[in-house]
Amino acid sequence: MQCGRRTAPWITVLKLVTDLSSLRTDNSFAALPEDFYSRVTPQPLGDPWLVHANPEAAALIGLAPEALAGPQFLAVFSGAQPLPGGAPLAAVYSGHQFGVWAGQLGDGRALLLGEACGPAGSWELQLKGSGLTPYSRMGDGKAVLRSSVREYLASEAMHGLGIPTTRALALVASDDPVIRETVETAAVVTRMAPSFVRFGSFEHWASRQRPDLLRTLADYVIDRFYPECRPAPAGEAQSAAGPYLRLLAAVTRRTAELMADWQAVGFCHGVMNTDNMSILGLTLDYGPYGFMDGFDAHHVCNHSDSAGRYAWDAQPAVGHWNLYRLAGALMPLVQDEAALRAALAGYEQAFLGAFHRKMAAKLGLRQWQDGDEELLDGLWAAMHHDRADFSLGFRRLARVASTETSPPPGGETFEDLFIDREAAQAWLAGYRARLRQDGQADAARAAAMNRVNPLYVLRNHLAELAIRAARSRDAGEIDRLVRLLRDPYTEQPGCESYARLPPDWAGSLQVSCSS
Structure with missing residues (x-):
């Protein structure tokens, strides 16, 4: 059996469409007031080529595998054509970066094409690397092939591990030059999530002293993703602040469990800024991440993090710190510091409970x-x-x-x-x-x-080999890794090299915020 080749029975049981024009769309975020975003048209890649497309992710939005090879698919996900029925926009948010208030941020190189409704619910489709937006600040709005391959692989690897994450639909590349430490080539990765709302989305309106828009955002998130937070529990009086406190408690639980997930597989995010924290408890924004090879409790995967703020052993505490920033942002809606602290109080118990269950199983x-x-x-x-x-x-x-x-x-x-x-x-x-x-x-x-200890993980050197091949327009290694990491617990014949200790040269690999 070829390494990573596994059947996909889910394809045969769903009624999928072969034309993007047949997708059902919703665009709920775009229905919010225009204060929340800017309308932006993608900047298309020159002479794009499809590096890889993910039929498993496509099935989530009702798209058949045949559609992935068509010219319409390449045109839409290289930024050359709009998503039929979509509403392209770049969202605004703010946040704390490396523990310091950074003010207004926003989708500086990401663009929400629209929202597709499929057999697995509604998914926002977002291009990353599609050009300048009003929030690009000093950046160029582009992404390079190196970082795009890493994000594409990481999201699918995390999904295979059962960890909440954004998903990857497509990876498109071009010979367009992009300047980083050296001149590299451009790429766009299409990522999917039910929502890309972040902790920093709430911080933005709190910092702008706009409780009206803060409430609009909180109500949107509750009604669409946390409807159980709207009514008061039995025996508890309904109050105006109650839904927002219950939202904070629910996000606290999800974040605590996500931190336990990361710790249990030796995953380091690298940039746990509040603008990179998902309100849905998803792993969001794969930049200088890393799965540990040799164990170091203080491992720092981000070469830019000289102070070690986001080391492996610090991640649970940083998650809690970030939740306090979210609680502070909700203060205008709650106006009760003690109640907000009470909503946060379950973090440690939720984290330890989840972490201990996972470690007992491991x-x-x-x-x-x-x-x-x-x-x-x-x-x-x-x-x-x-x-x-x-x-x-x-x-x-x-x-x-x-x-x-x-x-x-x-x-x-x-x-x-x-x-x-x-x-x-x-x-x-x-x-x-x-x-x-x-x-x-x-x-x-x-x-x-x-069944709980993976044999295969996305080690940095495996991602690097896939990047090197992709630079020569060989996507075979990306395809093998996507298939292999889809089921990382089951030994697969012919894949022995993927389960070995890393080679000596892997120790020289570094990833940074430019990754």
């Missing part, structure tokens, strides 16, 4: 219990000391027997990832004792662990 335990924190801390300490590989470390734990035995034949062991094998073996002794206490059969436990 360790092969039926459930988290007292004492497991020390077991996990010991693992983190040993892995951090020797920079043991994050993904392979958890994957290989599935092969550890609950009783001391000879290593199973064929394949590397957990201890092989450590320079200090004695320290790893000492930790394993405590781990085996915990497994025996748990009482599961080793085979059943191993199978369950392999």
Whole structure:
């Protein structure tokens, strides 16, 4: 079987259209007052070519695979033609960047084409890299092939891991020059989400002292995405502030769970500014992200983050900090600081509950219990000391027997990832004792662990190989990775190289805010 080739039975059970003109559209965000956006026409790529299109994402909006190869598809998603029934616009928002208030921001190189309604609900379609907007500030509004390949792959990798994320529909490239640290070539990635509203969207109107528009935005988000927040729970009196407090509490829970998701797979976002935080709890805006290779609790994936604000171990606290900024933005609608703090109070419990459930599953335990924190801390300490590989470390734990035995034949062991094998073996002794206490059969436990510990992750060097091939107009590596990462837990014949330790040259790769 060719690496990454898997069937897609979902294609056969949906009634899909082959013409973009047949898509059903809604454009709910465009129906808001024009204070929220600027009407913008995309700047088309010169002589574009379709690098890759994603039939799984296309099916979500009711688009058949045959449509992806047609000239209309390329024209629309290179910016040369409007989306039939769409309403192109760039949204305005503000935000805190690296902990500092940055004032007005906005879609500086993104453009919302419109909103398509498909079998999986409504999805906004957004071009990233489609040219200047009123919010581009000093930027050129463009994106380069390098960063576009990384975003395209990352969103699909996160979806394969079961982590809430934007999706990727298409990647289009051109030989148009774009100046970054060097001269690169242009690209546009089409990303999809039910909404691209951010924490910073609320901060914008609070900072402008426009409670009327702040309320309009909050009501839009509640009525469209959080309708359960509108009525008061049974036994609680309805109040004007109640829906906004319940919205904050709901976003707090989703954000806490998203942080647990990131931590559990060793994912670092890199730029957790409030303008990059989704009001729906989605992973949004893939720039200098990274999946850890060797474990470093203080790993910083963004070369621009010299202070380490967005290190792996800081992400849960930063998520909480960002929620406080959202709460502050909602103050004009609530006017009760104590009530806002109460809505935020569930963050720590929600994060720890989700994180402990995930870590218990990754360790092969039926459930988290007292004492497991020390077991996990010991693992983190040993892995951090020797920079043991994050993904392979958890994957290989599935092969550890609950009783001391000879290593199973064929394949590397957990201890092989450590320079200090004695320290790893000492930790394993405590781990085996915990497994025996748990009482599961080793085979059943191993199978369950392999369903939650990915064998394949989007390591930086794999993305880099795909970028290098794409620069030569070879999209084969992108296609293989998309298919492989769609099911990262199942071993696939012929894909052994994708589950190995990174090569030495991977250590020299750096990603920054220009990525």
